[in-house]
Structure formats: C-alpha cells, structure tokens
Amino acid sequence: MSAVTTATSRPGRTRRRALPRVVPGLLLVILALAGPFLAAHPIDKPVTAPYARAGADAVLGGDQLGRDVLSRLLHGGSALIGSALLVAVVVTVLAALLGCCAALRPALGRAVERTADVFILLPPVLGIMLIALAWPGGGRWAVISAAVVLGTPYAVRIVASAAAPLAGSGYIEAATARGEKLWYVAARELLPNLRATVLALFGLRFVEAVYVISMAGFLQIGPQPPAADWALMIRENAPGILLNPWGVIAPSLAIAALAISANLASAFLIPRSAPKEVTSS
Incomplete structure (x- = not known):
C-alpha cells in the first residue's frame, strides 16, 4: 500500500507566519513616513537645555542644542528609507539586466567579473568619500550615487552566477535561434526564472544601503547639520551620551530595527521551490 503526500501550505498558516516578519517592517516604514506629522516640535527649535534628560517638554530629552530628540527622530526616518529604497531598486534593476546579459555573452561576463573584482578591493568608506567629496555640493544625492556605483558590480556578478546554468537551456537556445535580441532574451526568457x-x-x-547611508551620515559626508538624520544624530549627540543617552540610543535602535525588519521581510518573500512528493509504502 502506497500513499503520496505533498507538503502543502495552508493560506491561513502562511499568513500567520508572514505577520511576525512583514508587519514590523511595514509599521516602521509607515511610522517613518508619518513621523514629520507626528512630531511635537520643529526639528531646529530648542525646547530644553542642551542634553537635558527626558521630561514633559521632550519625551526623549534634548540634543546638543536643546532640540527635541523625539521630534528629530520622527523626522529622520523618511529620508533614510527613501534613499535606501532608491539605491536598492536601481542596483537590483541594473544587476538583473546586466547579469543576465553577462550570462548570455561570455565576453561581457568576463568584463563584469573583472570590474567586480576591482570594486570589491576598494574599501567602501574610501569609495564613498572619493565619490561624495568629488560630487558638486555633496549631500544625500552624492551618497546615493556612491552607493549605486559601488554596489552594482558585485550585484551583477551574483545575478550572472545564478543565470549562468540557465543560459544554455533549450528555451534560451530557441529564443536565440528565432533571432530575438539580447535584451529580449535576458528580460523575457531568462530573468523570470531568477525571481x-x-x-x-x-x-x-x-x-x-541603510548601513552605507548611515555610515556616510555618521561621517558627515551626506546630510549636513541641521538636517534630522538618524546617523547624524548619533554623531552629534555622542559627546553627551552620559547626560542624555537617548540622543544616541534612540537613532541607533531605529537604524537597527529598520535593517533587521527589512531582512526578515525579504527572507520571507523569497519564493520557495515547489515541494517534492514523498512516497511511502
């Protein structure tokens, strides 16, 4: 007697498993976007004494200039999330297209591999400083551009490695034999199998990108005072951490929570392979 069982996931269980991973990230993003509307004070208005402890006027105390730490914390998330999201989208799109083309064209693949090797050897901090300091006016767009330039070659190499085993498949050869262009084969035939x-x-x-932009903010390469930026808040309030530790702890926890929640959500959203059938007799 034999029975064929297939590991099927119930929709209810799938949703329950998704909540602990996806909801924290969504709530944090919503809070960061709505933060400027929830802040009790302007980001540049002193409301307490410098490094004042938590009180009625400032729930998390004051920063080095007496500004409300909580209000600046609520203002500082939207720019960081938007910048990191833009970097992730641009790098992923470029890596997906170039990586597929590199797998289909060996000469291009070798050039991508050599370029990635050079950028991997370049220390991230040095690369960001070179690009950001050479950018006219510097600022957040300089850091975003640096993160895209430094992150794309390695990402292309990852996609090319994943696409290489599929480049010799029958459907790829059929599309090439029909005379389809390289970009069509990469985007319509190869890329859907690399979801x-x-x-x-x-x-x-x-x-x-969250870490890179935060590091640049801590080094004051990107946003400049009096901008409300989580990493910049850590740097500005570090000298008074013993007087009001929330000026450093609060933005540090916000950056860590954003990175961890995004990691958990992306890990759950990755498609699982189809379950195998198990036959028992």
Missing part, C-alpha cells in the same frame, strides 16, 4: 535571486538581492541591497 528568487532577484528578490533576495533586493532585500540585501536595501539593508546594505
């Missing part, structure tokens, strides 16, 4: 890789890459690029 899991692309989604995983997007999640990783977003998390890395």
